[in-house]
Amino acid sequence: MKFLQRRPSVERKKNRNGFLFCLPWCIGFLLFFFIPLIQSIAFSFSKVSVTTSGFELDFVGLENYYYILFQSPEYVDNLLDTLTTFGQQIPIIFVLSLIIAMILNSKFKGRTFFRSLYFIPVIIATGVVMRYLSGSVALQSMQGSAGDLETAYTGTMVNFQQFFEQMGIPESVSSMVFRYVNDIFNLIWQCGVHIILFISGLQAIPQSLYEVSKVEGATKWEEFWFVTIPCLGNTIVLVIVYSVIEFCVSTGNAVIQQAYTVLQKQQIYHISAAMLWLYFLIVACMIGLIFYLFNRLCLKKWQ
Amino acid sequence: MNLFQKSNRPAVDRSTARLMFRYRATNFLVSFFRYAFLICIGYIIIMQLLFVVSYAFRPESQIDDPSVVWIPRSLTLENFKIAIEAMDYFRALGTTMGVQVLSGLIEVFSCSLVAYGIARFRFKGRNLIFFLAIAMIMIPPQMTAVPMSLNFAHFDVFGILGLIGKIIGKDIRPNLLDTGFTFWLPSLFGVGLRSGLFVFIYRQFFKGLPKELEEAAYIDGANPLTTYIRVILPSSGVAMLTVSIFSIVWHWNDYYLSVLYFSSNYPLSVMLDQINSNIFNTTGILAGGADGAAMAGVFLFILPPLIMYMILQRKFIASIDRVGIVG
Structure with a gap:
């Protein structure tokens, strides 16, 4: 009986398709929104230098914020x-x-x-x-x-x-x-x-x-x-x-x-x-x- | 506003007549002020457009002429010639069409896909996805644009390409900057320019569709994807119209991302921005001196969306009543 209850119903199966509809968006969200957003937070706490194979980050803490608040004109x-x-x-x-x-x-x-x-x-x-x-x-x-x-x-x-x-x-x-x-x-x-x-x-x-x-x-x-x-x-x-x-x-x-x-x-x-x-x-x-x-x-x- | 309706019955005694007079007077005043207000604001909107037109067709000599305000004494197409040359109009138009407008159209479909998923199916994480889409509306594209442009310079999918490149010993990560992929790829996944808002609009619309539509399709043996393509998409024309107008227009007008992602082969919006310096470079006329040409450029820039709007205007306005963006 328990086994039967656990088997996904037709309705459940159909609902799983819903996730397939969202899958491309989820990938895109991670790739084109979430990762860049995290990177942008990381940028604000570090020094970015662009190299030939991408970019490098040096963590500097709150220095950037200090600079824009007190030193930047x-x-x-x-x-x-x-x-x-x-x-x-x-x-x-x-x-x-x-x-x-x-x-x-x-x-x-x-x-x-x-x-x-x-x-x-x-x-x-x-x-x-x-x-x-x-x-x-x-x-x-x-x-x-x-x-x-x-x-x-x-x-x-x-x-x-x-x-x-x-x-x-x-x-x-x-x-x-x-x-x-x-x-x-x-x-x-x-x-x-x-x-x-x-x-x-x-x-x-x-x-x-x-x-x-x-x-x-x-x-x-x-x-x-x-x-x-x-x-x-x-x-x-x-x-x-x-x-x-x-x-x-x-x-x-x-x-x-x-x-x-x-x-x-x-x-x-x-x-x-x-x-x-x-x-x-x-x-x-x-x-x-x-x-x-x-x-x-x-x-x-x-x- | 229609609180006081005219009654057709004849006035019987004096008090009724007085009341009716008062109703009519209020009615008249309300509509008078309504039209006055609408016309005033409408004038502010239309005035600018008329000025653009007036300046675009005006010869250079009459621009600083204080005796010419609205209608120039003679018309000229010289401004358009300068503007088309300075903006490289037809090439830039091609870029805008091929990159921006195309990715706007892609977005119309990709956003409806995910919105259909969260509106019509109940699965774990559905609310999370909707919440993330809303969060996407709230965070301006400027936040992510810079890391995106750096990522596009060495495009990589979750580090896989980089890993393969390390094994082979060759960097195979492509440089997508300055190509259409910078716009097409995010649009294809439904996370392009303002796609959060489009997902929201679609979701509200799909929520309101009757359940029987899909049930009938399932009974006839269709799987969810065919149901979506054959049944849902054809019946969501109204929402699609609203979204495609917004999407195309916002992609057309986009400036910030285009400047970041492109270094040559600029679309129209960037060329319009540079028109004054381009004119200076080619003809030696200082910026500001060529105001007629700049206005001609603005005219050429806003003409295609305006034509699109004029064609679709009636349907668009009707669709706003029916889509229920907020629901």
């Missing part, structure tokens, strides 16, 4: 700079793409047109093209002599800075607003994929929930906070992760840029690896913190 500045931009941009992109996705998800005339227009950045927004677009003479000529974009959109007829000051809004607030306005092109062009993710998340929310909330007499505002946002839980996590990755990968990122210069121009592999790992660890901690807060403050409340 600019690294710490770049790191702080990147993290501030990160902190400023991610929330704005997040909110903006959620708003756009909610509008594009509702029913109105010309929805398809606007959708196909808003997905264009997904197709062409990349480091190289973006550099040409945002640094183009075209934009600069529009910016006029003042050199900022607000004049490009409004002309020089209205001085908004003065206008805000007269309204009694402190300069720190208005300058922050202007920074975002100046960056609007950049911000909106980064929203493409996030909008797609949000739309597909919004589609997954069952319509019956909205009907129930309507019957219960919820306002739009309550509906948003108690139906839409909780149902978007997974999407929100995915979007945050995605924006962080996108930010890491983008060539406009000062740390990545520096690591790249060190790598390509000076061929110092270990310093570059250490720079990337330190940056990545900080970013990973930040993602972890976001998740923790998200779980603690939001998800617990809704349950």
Whole structure:
């Protein structure tokens, strides 16, 4: 009897095939991802010298990290700079793409047109093209002599800075607003994929929930906070992760840029690896913190 | 947004009429602000593209002319001639097609294979594989790119080739750098550019497929592989469309890996990056002075993906509603 039970059932046998489906991926994962990742950690703790038959590693401990933190010019500045931009941009992109996705998800005339227009950045927004677009003479000529974009959109007829000051809004607030306005092109062009993710998340929310909330007499505002946002839980996590990755990968990122210069121009592999790992660890901690807060403050409340 | 629907019944008394007026007014305001918002943002998106087009066809003399803003006084193809020459356009296009786009297409299939395995079979380690795929999304390619490029210079499969080489006494590890294999091989195994995300999308999609599809195939005597090829792949067109658009576009636009893996025979994205210095080398015009040519280069670079997008746009947008990327 025991023997019979141990014999793999048909179902079990079939499930074994599942592993065969994954086998190529597992090999590839080890070969093209896991081993290089381990090597890259090893690089950051040692001195790499390229020889004719590959490369050699000399273990030096934390020397590389010490070098980039205390001796290398600019690294710490770049790191702080990147993290501030990160902190400023991610929330704005997040909110903006959620708003756009909610509008594009509702029913109105010309929805398809606007959708196909808003997905264009997904197709062409990349480091190289973006550099040409945002640094183009075209934009600069529009910016006029003042050199900022607000004049490009409004002309020089209205001085908004003065206008805000007269309204009694402190300069720190208005300058922050202007920074975002100046960056609007950049911000909106980064929203493409996030909008797609949000739309597909919004589609997954069952319509019956909205009907129930309507019957219960919820306002739009309550509906948003108690139906839409909780149902978007997974999407929100995915979007945050995605924006962080996108930010890491983008060539406009000062740390990545520096690591790249060190790598390509000076061929110092270990310093570059250490720079990337330190940056990545900080970013990973930040993602972890976001998740923790998200779980603690939001998800617990809704349950 | 459709909270307040028009009712067809005629208004009976004054309070109903007032309510209806209020509904209509709200409706009108909501749609007014919606369109205003959409048009504003849409303008920011489209403005850049129009500028690219406007500059690409503009003669050099009119670029610094403050009286010409949008529409140039005369059109020229001179910029395109310079850009095609400086980018070595048709050779670079060939490289991009043969290396990047091809490996993007390979990835569409290889990722669906592993996603099918973890979505439809229950075996030990299934969750681990899924977790690793997610981890792959989170770790940027910059982390692994450098060791990869060093490994590709002396390509080895788990040290086997090196071992054989030691026995024979000859180094038989091939140098794959500067060849298409640097992109094809990872894609073939489903671990190429952003493949973690594609595995995720496919897995979510396969999870939603009805079980009966496969059961019918098994009863008819198909083995899992034929089931996958004959039944699953044909019915997952929507997911494949989404993934292939993303995959092709991201491979097309890839710059970082191309620069690392290639030392000549660059694909388009790298050539576009170098266009200004190339123009300077051939014609002696300083970078920035040839802005029209750079814009023509951008135009030529984004044209093929844009055409692809315009053709597939309707299906792509419909597929986003149906794939349920997040599920």
